[in-house]
Structures are given as structure tokens and as C-alpha cells.
Amino acid sequence: MRASQFFINTLKEAPSDAEIISHQLMIRAGLIRRLAGGIYTWMPLGLRVLRKVENIVREEMNRAGAMEMLMPAVQPFELWEESGRGPKYGPELLRLKDRHQREFVIGPTHEEVITDVVRREVKSYRQLPRHFYQIQTKFRDEIRPRFGVMRGREFLMKDGYSFHTSFADLQREYQVMYETYTRIFTRLGLKFRAVAADTGAIGGTGSHEFHVLADSGEDGLAYCPDSDYAANVELAEAVAPVVSSVGAGGTLSAPMQKVATPGKARCEDVAEFLNLPLISTVKCIALMTDKKDVPNEFVMLLLRGDHALNEIKTQKAIGEFRFAREDEIVAALGSKPGYLGPVGYSGRLVVDRAVAAMRDFVCGANEEGFHLTGVNFARDLPTPSEIADIRNVVEGDPSPDGNGTLQLCRGIEVGHIFQLRTKYAEALSCTFLDENGKDQVMEMGCYGIGVSRIVGAAIEQGNDERGIIFPTAIAPFSVVIVPMNFAKSETVRNAANALHDELQAAGIDTMLDDRDERAGSMFADWELIGVPHRVVVGERGLKDGKLEYKGRTDNEATLVDVAGMRAFLQQKIG
RNA sequence: CGGGGUGUGGCGCAGCCCGGUAGCGCGCUUGCUUUGGGAGCAAGAUGUCGAGAGUUCGAAUCCCUCCACCCCGACCA
Incomplete structure (x- = not known):
């Protein structure tokens, strides 16, 4: 990719309504632009990041045996009446009427729709278990949208729903998803933690949240460094003191x-x-x-x-x-x-x-x-x-599993897995015939990942005074080539073009900044955007057959032979 | 929804208290110079001052209504 064919529009100052660092940087780097409260346009640069996250999620879901589909964003309100969730969801549901005055909602989630599909399509235990997922834009009319893409009203989410003949099989799939989520967040290059969670409005029994760890996170997390106990503080049990506290x-x-x-x-x-x-x-x-x-x-x-x-x-x-x-x-x-x-x-x-x-x-x-x-x-x-037990745990409380004491940290919820059991299947009569020809209600699991939120969370976790520090897996480009005096120096131009083509051919996602901007502003742009690897092509180095490499977080540049740069980068990217 | 605040060129802000016909920085356009860390000089363009109604000879400024946005509380990926 060449910068002259791309659209890059960075800002020196962020709008004053951007409060947290990821929101400010996303606006400044030109990843997103606001259309209305909690509603954003993903600019070409931001979309590349979003797509990379999406693709990792998709690959891992497919690998785990889930089937991708795409459900409607607009759903008839009747389905929500049938599940009994319409009134409960309340004002967060964006409702609208069509020309015949029929009521619809813009889907905040898709339990109802998928259950409706499955009850029509799946009749026999022979067709189970099944796991369907989609990557869909959702809309929740949040009371207070804020933090840019982290708590938007419109957002991109991966939601998966599994259907089973038994609770035991649901638990099996739940474990598979727990492992799949762990793989996904590991691949994304994020520091994260899975914690036991409250099941909240969706209902059900077992539940884990996956949190990206960041001090600006909206959720308080309690974990035990000496064991694998971890829970949202909403849920973390405060055990009774063994000895009386002296007054x-x-x-x-x-x-x-x-x-x-x-x-x-x-x-x-x-x-x-x-x-x-x-x-x-x-x-x-x-x-x-x-x-x-x-x-x-x-x-x-x-x-x-x-x-x-x-x-x-x-x-x-x-x-x-x-x-x-x-x-x-x-x-x-x-x-x-x-x-x-x-x-x-x-x-x-x-x-x-x-x-x-x-x-x-x-x-x-x-x-x-x-x-x-x-x-x-x-x-x-x-x-x-x-x-x-009616209090929040505090740092130093004994861990409920009896091993050591609790620590607290903050996290951004980016994934949530639930054992829904039969709540929706029952309400919507989603049944199958078992081996004995008897009607049984399906057991359901549901598994969400906030795809657009992950982009914000990753930036919240990776940034410095110069801008974003993206993990390579989700950076808009893996490598940026910054040529010095591109327009005038044929030597530089040839070397930069040759390197660009070589890297592209090797499957490395490469940006060549051929805009002929001043060096300083190109450096500043790419550091703001957060491209993890930078190669400077200049006559100075070329005289000795060298190019300059600098990682986004490196203090110094490294000189690398022109011929060896591709291999050098491949090794850096891993 | 309750409490607090802000709306002035694309972005960041000043001007408002004390009414007199709009200004600064960044960005944008043109030219010349510059060219390894967000260049310099010169010349330019861009505003129904959030909307409506009112007071006044005169309103960005004062009064009223509405709207939008932001911050603090209950939601969630």
C-alpha cells in the first residue's frame, strides 16, 4: 500500500469531548470520526484494524467448529414479546415502525433471532450440538455513551450461540469456548484475564468475562496471585473473618x-x-x-x-x-x-x-x-x-478459594461467555426429539466478543506520549517504509519501491509513505498511528548499503543491510 | 431521568460579566525558500457566533424557550 493512494488524516489536537486516551488517539490518528453520540465512522485506517481483529476472531471460531452466519440487524418486536425480554430491556432497545406501523427493534443482541432460526431448522438430536455465530453491528441505546468506541451505541460484536441436547454437552462447549477465547486474546497480543462474572440481565448459570487489563477500565477485578481465582468485584466473595476484629x-x-x-x-x-x-x-x-x-x-x-x-x-x-x-x-x-x-x-x-x-x-x-x-x-x-456478604472485597481480603489474599485491578470487558441453559429455548419453544422420540428443550450457551471495543481497549493498553502502540497482529500496517526525499532522489525512490514490493510479496502488510512530506511529520504520523515497525530509506544509509530499522518502542534505530531487511523484519514480526 | 457544564471558521480556544457589527493558534489555498523529527516568509479563503423568539437605535454579549454535546450517578460487548 502506498500512502498517496490511501487516506491519512491526522490531527495535532483532539476534540475536547474525547476524554480517555484511546478515544483521543483514535480521533487524532484518523481511525474513527464521530457522526452522532456514540456512533462512529470507521475510516480506512481504523477499518483495517477492525478487520484484523475480526479476522482473528473468525479464524478461531471456525477452528473451534462454530458456523458463521449473518442475522438481520432489524428484528420484529414480536420476538421480544415472545421471549418476555421486550419490557425488561426497556429504553435501551431502539424501536422503530415501518410504513405499515409494524414494530421493529434494531438488534442489541440476537438470542431471540437465533433461537427462532434453530427451532425451525433443528428438529432432532441427530442435528445437535450446533454452534452458530455472526459478526454483526448492534445497537444499544446506552444511557450514556462515552469513551468513543469503547462504549458506543452502535458497535461491532461477535455473538455465538450453541445448542445442546444436555447440560453436560453445554458445559463441554463452554470449556471449548473458554479455551477459544483465551487463544483469541492471546493472538490479539493483549494482556487479559478471565474472571468469574455475574450473569446480569441475560440470565443463566455459569459465566466468565474476559477483560483487557487497563487502569482506565470500567470494571473492578479481584484476583489471587497465588491461585487462579479471579472474579469481577461485583461477584467476588468476601469471606467471613476467622477471628473477631478487635474494636x-x-x-x-x-x-x-x-x-x-x-x-x-x-x-x-x-x-x-x-x-x-x-x-x-x-x-x-x-x-x-x-x-x-x-x-x-x-x-x-x-x-x-x-x-x-x-x-x-x-x-x-x-x-x-x-x-x-x-x-x-x-x-x-x-x-x-x-x-x-x-x-x-x-x-x-x-x-x-x-x-x-x-x-x-x-x-x-x-x-x-x-x-x-x-x-x-x-x-x-x-x-x-x-x-x-453485602460488601465489595478489598485488597488483602482472603481469597475465597483459601489460597492467599486478593489483589485488585481494573479491566475492560471485551468478552463474555454464558451458560444460558434453557431460558430462551423454553420461552420460544425451541425443542428437539431425543432418541426416545420425546420432546426436549435445548440447552443453550452464548458467547460474545466486543470487536470494536477491542480496538479501543488495545489502545488503552498500548500507548505513549507519541501515540498508539499497536500489537503487530492488529496494527493497520505491520511495517511502514519512510523514504527521505522521495520525490527528488531516484536512488531513494528505487530502493523504497523495491523494498515495498519485496515485503508485500513476502506477505508482510507494508505501507510506503510516498507523500513527500517532511521527515518529521511522517515520523510523527506513523508513531501516532502506531505502526510497530519502521524502515527509513535515505541516501545517507544507502551509500553504505544500509537501511534504518526502528521498532515503535525502540529508543535507537538499527542499521540493517538492504539485502537482509526482509529477513530481519520477518524475524521481528515473528 | 436527576445534578453540573459547554455550544464562536475543519480542530483547539479568546471575546460575553461591562451590548457598538468577530479575533488568535493549528489546519487549508497560492507563491518563493527549505527539506533526517510536526519548516520559514509573503499573500489568501473560510463564520446565518447551536436554533427560535424577545429587549434595544444596535445583541456573540442581556432575557425566555428549544436543541445538541460533555461531565457525575443506575447499564453492558
């Missing part, structure tokens, strides 16, 4: 005392004011639940002062909830938030495991400006009847 000043079973703590509403302030460690304080969280049998119930949660509430775990423990309003809190406890406590409270109380093990702790006195110290269960208030 105030190390003194055990001091009498409970009411102390004035004017203006100290947060645990941090109270701990500092009383000169006690934060871990001896208890925070009180007031919620409201609304169930058929118990409408509008006030629920109090107890967490250790240094811990944070995990809303997903809490929902699992007590069901749907919302935070209580101030007037509801005052009505239930007679105090404003900041001074709440469980002593004397008789409503529903859910105690975090860590709090249940505490002694001589500090909590609010249910009176503005006052806290209680030296509080103990069994003595000052009843032994808790509801103990649950």
Missing part, C-alpha cells in the same frame, strides 16, 4: 458509651475525631424494599466503616431495593443520616459478615451529633439474625 483501643467489652460527635457524619470523620481506627466503626445504610407480602419495608444494613456496599450482592440478599429518603429515615429511626445505628432498632437488619465478627465497635446513636462506642452484639443489641 476500640484494643479493649475488650468496654461498656457501651454515648459520646458527642458534633458535625461528624462520616465514619472517617468519627474515627478521626475519636482517635480510633476506621475499621472499628460501623456504617449504617438505610434502604427501602417493596414486596407483595411486605410493602414498603425499611431495611437497615450494617457495614464496617472502611467497606463499600455491593449493590448486586445486596440485591441477591434482600431483593429489589432503593435507598431510603431522608424523611423515611427520620420516620424509622428519629435521626438524620450520619448518626444512624442499630442499637434500639427493631426492624429488619442485615449485617455484613465482617460486622458480625466485630466487637466494641462505634456506630451512630440515632441522635444527631452523637455516636455510641464499645457496642457489642448480644450485650447491647441482639445477636444478628441475618448475616450476609
Whole structure:
């Protein structure tokens, strides 16, 4: 490829709405351009990257025995009513009407469509198992699109769906996909980790997320360096402490005392004011639940002062909830938030495991400006009847598998595999006849990869002050040839053209920058774009039969014989 | 949807408080010089100041309405 025939449009400054580094660099390098909020055009340069990611995903899916197909982007809304997911998905579904006023949606995912296809096409156990996948543009009307291509509304996704006669066979395929995903992300050249995950809105049982590790990631991950335990913090279990945490000043079973703590509403302030460690304080969280049998119930949660509430775990423990309003809190406890406590409270109380093990702790006195110290269960208030894991794990917590302690890091979710089981197959009557001629509901698995998101994630992971650092596997070009004085020097022109043709013939994806730009701006462009290998062709080196090689992250250039450059690059690219 | 902010040439911004007919840097065009790290000089082009309505002799600037975008919270590949 020659730059004069390509379209390169780099910017010195990124638009001010680009917030994170990958978004800024993608705009500056001319990979994408924004059309509307969360909707981007993939420019020729960006499309090359996207296609490379896509092809690796495709090759590995095919290798694992999945069949590619392409489903419609536009789907009749009836299918979503049939699966029961229409109302639940809500405003994220982009709906539209055709000229006959028939309702359609732009597909945010394709469980319904594939299940519909399979229930029509597959009738017998002899046709199973089957795994179909597609690489499709999807649309989710995100509440808040941001981070460019990382959380766009329109995005490219690989979604695969497998169908089985038994749960055991689904588990077999799930394992195959786990390994396939591991191969894919390895080939893409990304640092990643697979973690146990919450199944979320899609539903089902077993589930793993694949995360590209990056500090800017939106997800918190907990992992154990001494074992292979890894989980999303939404899910990571906080195990109960083995020993009781010692409370105030190390003194055990001091009498409970009411102390004035004017203006100290947060645990941090109270701990500092009383000169006690934060871990001896208890925070009180007031919620409201609304169930058929118990409408509008006030629920109090107890967490250790240094811990944070995990809303997903809490929902699992007590069901749907919302935070209580101030007037509801005052009505239930007679105090404003900041001074709440469980002593004397008789409503529903859910105690975090860590709090249940505490002694001589500090909590609010249910009176503005006052806290209680030296509080103990069994003595000052009843032994808790509801103990649950409702907090986020923190660094240093024991690993739930009993090996070592947890570390935290951040990740960008780029893949997710689920054992869906029979949820959709049942709703859509997707059945087969077994060996005995009996109707059975199929077991389903579903496997997603955010193809366009991977491009952003890769840049988030690979960049420096000069621009993008792409792994060779997904760089728009593997090698760029930068000739000095291309227009005027015939020697340079001939050498550059010859090298370009030689590399292309050897199957190396090569760009020859024949734009006759100044050296500085060509260097800056290709470093911004992130091409991993650069060869400079100049009269200076050519005099001695040499070319200059420089890797994107190298500090110095290396002189290589003209004749040996192809082999040199092949070895570098691997 | 709730809370905060911003809309001025392609991009980044100033001007707005204190109304007087729009400016800077980058980019773009032309010419000459330059040519191994985003060149220099000279000459140019590009704006219904987000939209609509209002106050005023006069509105980018003040008032109202709407729209778009961004940031902070609930979603997800």
C-alpha cells in the first residue's frame, strides 16, 4: 500500500469531548470520526484494524467448529414479546415502525433471532450440538455513551450461540469456548484475564468475562496471585473473618458509651475525631424494599466503616431495593443520616459478615451529633439474625478459594461467555426429539466478543506520549517504509519501491509513505498511528548499503543491510 | 431521568460579566525558500457566533424557550 493512494488524516489536537486516551488517539490518528453520540465512522485506517481483529476472531471460531452466519440487524418486536425480554430491556432497545406501523427493534443482541432460526431448522438430536455465530453491528441505546468506541451505541460484536441436547454437552462447549477465547486474546497480543462474572440481565448459570487489563477500565477485578481465582468485584466473595476484629483501643467489652460527635457524619470523620481506627466503626445504610407480602419495608444494613456496599450482592440478599429518603429515615429511626445505628432498632437488619465478627465497635446513636462506642452484639443489641456478604472485597481480603489474599485491578470487558441453559429455548419453544422420540428443550450457551471495543481497549493498553502502540497482529500496517526525499532522489525512490514490493510479496502488510512530506511529520504520523515497525530509506544509509530499522518502542534505530531487511523484519514480526 | 457544564471558521480556544457589527493558534489555498523529527516568509479563503423568539437605535454579549454535546450517578460487548 502506498500512502498517496490511501487516506491519512491526522490531527495535532483532539476534540475536547474525547476524554480517555484511546478515544483521543483514535480521533487524532484518523481511525474513527464521530457522526452522532456514540456512533462512529470507521475510516480506512481504523477499518483495517477492525478487520484484523475480526479476522482473528473468525479464524478461531471456525477452528473451534462454530458456523458463521449473518442475522438481520432489524428484528420484529414480536420476538421480544415472545421471549418476555421486550419490557425488561426497556429504553435501551431502539424501536422503530415501518410504513405499515409494524414494530421493529434494531438488534442489541440476537438470542431471540437465533433461537427462532434453530427451532425451525433443528428438529432432532441427530442435528445437535450446533454452534452458530455472526459478526454483526448492534445497537444499544446506552444511557450514556462515552469513551468513543469503547462504549458506543452502535458497535461491532461477535455473538455465538450453541445448542445442546444436555447440560453436560453445554458445559463441554463452554470449556471449548473458554479455551477459544483465551487463544483469541492471546493472538490479539493483549494482556487479559478471565474472571468469574455475574450473569446480569441475560440470565443463566455459569459465566466468565474476559477483560483487557487497563487502569482506565470500567470494571473492578479481584484476583489471587497465588491461585487462579479471579472474579469481577461485583461477584467476588468476601469471606467471613476467622477471628473477631478487635474494636476500640484494643479493649475488650468496654461498656457501651454515648459520646458527642458534633458535625461528624462520616465514619472517617468519627474515627478521626475519636482517635480510633476506621475499621472499628460501623456504617449504617438505610434502604427501602417493596414486596407483595411486605410493602414498603425499611431495611437497615450494617457495614464496617472502611467497606463499600455491593449493590448486586445486596440485591441477591434482600431483593429489589432503593435507598431510603431522608424523611423515611427520620420516620424509622428519629435521626438524620450520619448518626444512624442499630442499637434500639427493631426492624429488619442485615449485617455484613465482617460486622458480625466485630466487637466494641462505634456506630451512630440515632441522635444527631452523637455516636455510641464499645457496642457489642448480644450485650447491647441482639445477636444478628441475618448475616450476609453485602460488601465489595478489598485488597488483602482472603481469597475465597483459601489460597492467599486478593489483589485488585481494573479491566475492560471485551468478552463474555454464558451458560444460558434453557431460558430462551423454553420461552420460544425451541425443542428437539431425543432418541426416545420425546420432546426436549435445548440447552443453550452464548458467547460474545466486543470487536470494536477491542480496538479501543488495545489502545488503552498500548500507548505513549507519541501515540498508539499497536500489537503487530492488529496494527493497520505491520511495517511502514519512510523514504527521505522521495520525490527528488531516484536512488531513494528505487530502493523504497523495491523494498515495498519485496515485503508485500513476502506477505508482510507494508505501507510506503510516498507523500513527500517532511521527515518529521511522517515520523510523527506513523508513531501516532502506531505502526510497530519502521524502515527509513535515505541516501545517507544507502551509500553504505544500509537501511534504518526502528521498532515503535525502540529508543535507537538499527542499521540493517538492504539485502537482509526482509529477513530481519520477518524475524521481528515473528 | 436527576445534578453540573459547554455550544464562536475543519480542530483547539479568546471575546460575553461591562451590548457598538468577530479575533488568535493549528489546519487549508497560492507563491518563493527549505527539506533526517510536526519548516520559514509573503499573500489568501473560510463564520446565518447551536436554533427560535424577545429587549434595544444596535445583541456573540442581556432575557425566555428549544436543541445538541460533555461531565457525575443506575447499564453492558
